[in-house]
Amino acid sequence: EGKKVIRLDVGNPDFPAPAAVVEAWQEALKGQKTHYTESRGIPELVGALRAYLKSKSHFDAKPDELVVTVGGRFAVYAAIATAVKEGESAMIIEPAWPAYKEQIEFVGGKAISVQTSLEDGWGPSPEKIEERIRPNTKAIVLNYPSNPTGKIVKPSLFREILEVANDHNLTVISDEVYDSYSFAPCPSILEGGAERFILTSSFSKTWSMTGFRVGYAVCDGRQTAEKIAMLASLMYTSVPEFIQYGAIKALESEEEATRNREQMRERIAIACRELDRIHGLKYYRPDGAMYVFPELREESFDSSGFADSLLNENAVSVIPGTGFGNYPRCFRISLGSPKEVIVEGIRRIGEKIA
Ligand SMILES: Cc1ncc(COP(=O)(O)O)c(C=O)c1O
Incomplete structure (x- = not known):
């Protein structure tokens, strides 16, 4: 209490948003760009x-295969809601961003988790994935680079x-929000290989624009994109018009994207x-x-208690592994x-563990 907390918890990069974005937005x-727009996004942003x-x-995305969304988070939700119906299931590779499971369950689906481990370098085995697929499984969510492990699987x-997914008619939802922070070759769903896919991405991390709430989904065809646009229309009409004009400028802000990536590498x-x-x-x-997703291999180590005590006694906040699956x-x-x-x-974490 009263102490300034060192925040190592939220995935919110502290870099400034590109100046050109802020200017374009102003x-x-x-210029009164303060109105509703097309639910799938203004044509200028879709084109950019x-x-x-x-x-x-x-x-080569066709204009009707792309939808601008409120953050990558809504793109993921819309992808899940489009691919999975009540009583169906979708696979996630754990440890995973918690929203995948929560969103699958929110639409009435079941999340089937495939566990990975540090010993295996957090790499999922295609055999294990295939074993866990059920007749009602409709989708698999992939996320490379991964939150929380930082893993990128080999292409x-x-x-x-993707072959396993194709064999079982699964839609691959590939959440590539961290693709600009890649320090090894990172495969993208857009390179091909998946018969059914939805890519979800965002302006949040690449250009450090988390508060702008703008992301997008790219679909394997018009029909899926239409459903996502319909969901956007039902939920919030459109991303604010002026925010979309700012986002166009982000796509041209290569220098800032590179700067952010290099800082993250460091x-x-x-x-x-x-x-x-x-x-x-x-x-x-x-x-x-x-x-980084460290593990302390001690029987008695419980990361929830550790995170609480680290926050209360050492004023450092981290997220326990149980937030991402069964990783206590x-x-x-x-x-x-x-x-x-x-x-x-990290010095304080070391002190605590010693
Ligand atoms: C894996 C993953 N996907 C999607 C998002 C969504 O980000 P946003 O809604 O800010 O675009 C996040 C945010 O932390 C994330 O970690």
């Missing part, structure tokens, strides 16, 4: 996104998973260097994203704060 406001995806992933493994290196000093702590060196010996450190803060936070 201009848009002055298509050009962006073409140059980045060589993917060959990614393709094997933060990962620093966090790993500091974690290496802590005896007994093991972790997978992240290939991407903005987190792990906890997640977010690298959204400046280097000095990360170093001090």
Whole structure:
């Protein structure tokens, strides 16, 4: 109480949003871009996104296959709601961002989890995935680079998973919100291989625009995109018009995206260097994203109690591994704060564990 807390919990990068985005947004406001828009997004932003995806992933999205959404979070929800109905199931690879399971359950589905482990480098086995598929399984959610582990699967493994999905008519929901923070070759669903897919992505991490609430979904066809646009229309009509004008400028802000990526690369290196000093702590060196997910292999270690006590006594907040699946010996450190803060936070974690 009364102490300033070192926040290593939320996935909120502290980098400023690109200046061009803020300017475009201000201009848009002055120019009265303050109205409802098409639910799937203004044509200028849809067009800019298509050009962006073409140059980045060589993917030719048709205008009616793309929907601008309120954050990547809504894109994921809409993808799940479109692919999974009440009484059906969808697979998730754990540890996983908790919203996948919650959203699947919210639409009345069952989340089937495939566990991965630190010993296996957090890589899922296609055999294990196939074993767990049920007749009512309709989708599989993939997320590389992964929150919370920072894992990026090798493109060959990614393709094997897509083959399993195709064999069982699953829709692959590929959540690629962290793709710009990739420090190893990161496969994208847009490179092909999946018969049914929905890509979800966001402006939040790449350009540090979490508060703008703008993301998008790219679908394998018009019908799915129409459903997602209909859901957007039912829920919130459209992303605010001026926010969409700002987002167009983000797509041109390559310098900022590169700066953010390089800073995140450096933060990962620093966090790993500091974690290496802590005896007994093991972790997978992240290939991407903005987190480290260490594990303390001690029978008595309970990450929930640890996180509580770390917050109350040491003023550092982390997220216990149980938030991401059955991982009571792990906890997640977010690298959204400046280097000095990360170093001090990990120093206190070390003190606590010693
Ligand atoms: C894996 C993953 N997907 C999607 C999101 C959604 O981000 P946003 O709604 O800000 O685009 C997050 C946010 O932390 C995330 O970690």
